[in-house]
Amino acid sequence: MTRGFISPRQREGKLFLALCGLLAPLPLAADTLWLENGDRITGTVLRYTVNEWQLDSDAAGILFIDAEHVARVEWSGAEVPVSDFLSEARASNRPEDRPFSSRGNLDVAVEYENSTVDTHEVDIDLRQHVAQGVWRHTWRGSYYRExxxxxxRDNDWELAYSPERFVSRQRFWQGRVSAKRDWEEDISRRLALGVGPGYQFWDTEQSAFSLSAxxxxxxxxxxxxxxxRFYSWALQWQFNRHFWQELFELYASGRTGRAFSxxxxxxxxxxxGVRYPLTEWMSLNMAVEADWVENSAEDLRDTLYHVGMGVNW
Known part of the structure; x- marks a missing residue:
C-alpha cells in the first residue's frame, strides 16, 4: 500500500469527525432570566404570570421566581423586554380569557375505638371546584356520624354552593347558599342565603388566597x-399553599360573623388541614374543623379532628 493514500471510507470518516467537531461547540438555544442582583438562571421557561416565573433550570430542576426580581429575559437566545411578557401575562389573566378548570376531592375518615366505651365514627367530605372565564363555582357536601x-351521639350533614363572578382580574361578586341538618343539637336546621363582594389577592398553581364579605x-x-329568622354579616376566606415541590398542601377555609338582631x-x-399525596389520585389528609354558635337557646361548641384517606381528581 502506498503511504499517504486515503481510501474513500477513511475520507468519509474524517469528514464526519470534522463536522462533529464543528457542531459540538455550538450551544443549544436556551432561556435565561437575569435577576436584579446580577445572578442569571438558564433553562426552559415553562410558565410566566404577572407574579411568578416557572423555569426548568439545568442544575436545580423546576424553580419558581417572583416576577419582581426578574430584570431582563433572553428568550431562545434573543433579549426580550420584561414589559412585553408582563403585558402578555396581564392579557392572558383577564377573567374572560381564563380556561376551563375542574378539580375535586372526596375525603373519608372511619374510626373505631374498643375500650371502656366503644366508639364508631364516620366522616365523609366532598368538594368540587369548577372555573371558566368570569365564573367560578364551588360545591361542598359533608356527613358526620358518631x-x-x-x-x-352525633349525626349531621351539610350542603353548600358558592358561585363567583369576576368583574376584574381580582374583584368578584360571590353568592352562597348553605343548609345543615343536625339530629342531636337543639339547633336542628340551619339555612343561609348570602351575597357580597370578594377580592382574590393571588391565585397561582402553588398558592391562592381570597376574602369575601x-x-x-x-x-x-x-x-x-x-x-x-335574622340577617347577619360574615367574612369568608379561602387559602391553600403547596410546599416542597407539591409534597404537602396546607389549606384553610371558613367564615365568621354576627347577627344584626x-x-x-x-x-x-x-x-x-394538611394533605399529603400518596399517588396521583390518592392522598392522606389531617384536618381540624370548628363549628361555634352563640345563641340564647344553646351555645354550640363543636370541634372535630379528622385523619383519613382522600381521592383527588
Whole structure:
C-alpha cells in the first residue's frame, strides 16, 4: 500500500469527525432570566404570570421566581423586554380569557375505638371546584356520624354552593347558599342565603388566597322553641399553599360573623388541614374543623379532628 493514500471510507470518516467537531461547540438555544442582583438562571421557561416565573433550570430542576426580581429575559437566545411578557401575562389573566378548570376531592375518615366505651365514627367530605372565564363555582357536601356504646351521639350533614363572578382580574361578586341538618343539637336546621363582594389577592398553581364579605339571610329551626329568622354579616376566606415541590398542601377555609338582631349572636365555622399525596389520585389528609354558635337557646361548641384517606381528581 502506498503511504499517504486515503481510501474513500477513511475520507468519509474524517469528514464526519470534522463536522462533529464543528457542531459540538455550538450551544443549544436556551432561556435565561437575569435577576436584579446580577445572578442569571438558564433553562426552559415553562410558565410566566404577572407574579411568578416557572423555569426548568439545568442544575436545580423546576424553580419558581417572583416576577419582581426578574430584570431582563433572553428568550431562545434573543433579549426580550420584561414589559412585553408582563403585558402578555396581564392579557392572558383577564377573567374572560381564563380556561376551563375542574378539580375535586372526596375525603373519608372511619374510626373505631374498643375500650371502656366503644366508639364508631364516620366522616365523609366532598368538594368540587369548577372555573371558566368570569365564573367560578364551588360545591361542598359533608356527613358526620358518631356512636358510643351503640348510642348515637352525633349525626349531621351539610350542603353548600358558592358561585363567583369576576368583574376584574381580582374583584368578584360571590353568592352562597348553605343548609345543615343536625339530629342531636337543639339547633336542628340551619339555612343561609348570602351575597357580597370578594377580592382574590393571588391565585397561582402553588398558592391562592381570597376574602369575601357577605350579607346573609338566615333561618334557624330549633328542637325546643320556634324557628328564628335574622340577617347577619360574615367574612369568608379561602387559602391553600403547596410546599416542597407539591409534597404537602396546607389549606384553610371558613367564615365568621354576627347577627344584626335576634337570639343568635356570634357564628364561626372553619377548617384547617394538611394533605399529603400518596399517588396521583390518592392522598392522606389531617384536618381540624370548628363549628361555634352563640345563641340564647344553646351555645354550640363543636370541634372535630379528622385523619383519613382522600381521592383527588
Amino acid at each position: 356512636y358510643r356504646d351503640n348510642e348515637r 357577605l350579607l346573609s339571610r338566615n333561618r334557624f329551626t330549633y328542637a325546643s322553641q320556634p324557628e328564628e 335576634g337570639a343568635t349572636g356570634f357564628q364561626f365555622n372553619a377548617e384547617t
